[in-house]
Amino acid sequence: MGRILLLFRAILIKEVTTFKRYFFNSMGGLITTYLFFMLIFWGYSSFAGGMDNFGATLEGMVVGYILWLNAIMVYENISYSTIINEAKEGTLEQLYMSSFSFGWVVSAIAMSRFIINVFLTSIMLFVIILSTGVSLNIDLVSILPLLILTVLNFLGIGFMLGGVALIFKKMHNYLQIVQFLFLFAIAAPVATIPWTRFLPGSWGSHLIREVMVNDVRIMDFSVYQILFLITIGLVYLALGYGAYKICEKHAMQRGLIGHY
Numbered sequence: 123m124g125r126i127l128l129l130f131r132a133i134l135i136k137e138v139t140t141f142k143r144y145f146f147n148s149m150g151g152l153i154t155t156y157l158f159f160m161l162i163f164w165g166y167s168s169f170a171g172g173m174d175n176f177g178a179t180l181e182g183m184v185v186g187y188i189l190w191l192n193a194i195m196v197y198e199n200i201s202y203s204t205i206i207n208e209a210k211e212g213t214l215e216q217l218y219m220s221s222f223s224f225g226w227v228v229s230a231i232a233m234s235r236f237i238i239n240v241f242l243t244s245i246m247l248f249v250i251i252l253s254t255g256v257s258l259n260i261d262l263v264s265i266l267p268l269l270i271l272t273v274l275n276f277l278g279i280g281f282m283l284g285g286v287a288l289i290f291k292k293m294h295n296y297l298q299i300v301q302f303l304f305l306f307a308i309a310a311p312v313a314t315i316p317w318t319r320f321l322p323g324s325w326g327s328h329l330i331r332e333v334m335v336n337d338v339r340i341m342d343f344s345v346y347q348i349l350f351l352i353t354i355g356l357v358y359l360a361l362g363y364g365a366y367k368i369c370e371k372h373a374m375q376r377g378l379i380g381h382y
Contacts (some may be wrong), residue, residue, distance in 0.1 A: 201227055
């Protein structure tokens with residue numbers, strides 16, 4: 123475990139250094155996503171009452187958008203930013219030469235970037251609250267554990283798509299399709315359509331929305347609700363990583379790891 127923590131620390135330092143070096147570009151992306159949200163917000167405000175996918179309130183929409191951004195960032199950090207880009211630059215094989223397994227290396231990269239992304243989305247959430255005047259319950263003790271468990275769903279999807287990318291290389295258009303599927307999953311009305319809670323991230327987003335919109339604490343949730351969140355996250359992570367290993371084996375047999 124000590125070696126894994128050392129790996130995580132080294133990669134986190136690297137990612138923070140990279141973030142500082144390209145801070146200006148990161149802020150540009152943050153501004154773009156903020157402006158995109160404001161367009162949605164103004165449209166929602168004009169037709170309020172006619173759509174309820176992000177909950178019954180504008181507060182629910184804000185929470186849904188922030189969760190959607192985190193979902194996109196997490197799965198793209200594996201499938202696109204790491205595997206596809208490393209293969210394109212010809213450095214993917216070097217990750218396989220590490221004394222750590224490739225899965226641990228990629229997981230450490232994804233979680234390091236997740237920490238940075240949480241920082242960025244927190245800034246955006248603060249600006250959105252100031253811009254829209256919505257009132258949200260920022261209970262970090264309740265939100266952070268739920269968010270981490272929810273992220274496991276998207277981490278698994280990222281591994282699965284990363285495995286597919288090893289074989290088919292260019293699949294950017296399919297990654298965009300997955301973004302909209304995540305939007306549907308996060309917006310899914312799990313309270314009225316029970317089967318949607320099995321979608322990746324839907325149950326976690328429901329619990330987080332309960333905390334931030336309805337002022338529910340994590341201790342108010344039943345043991346069943348928390349256990350289901352843990353189980354569904356671990357299942358998606360296991361299935362995603364299993365799919366990645368199958369694709370990885372196929373790519374190695376065909377000599378595709380080092381090619382783009």
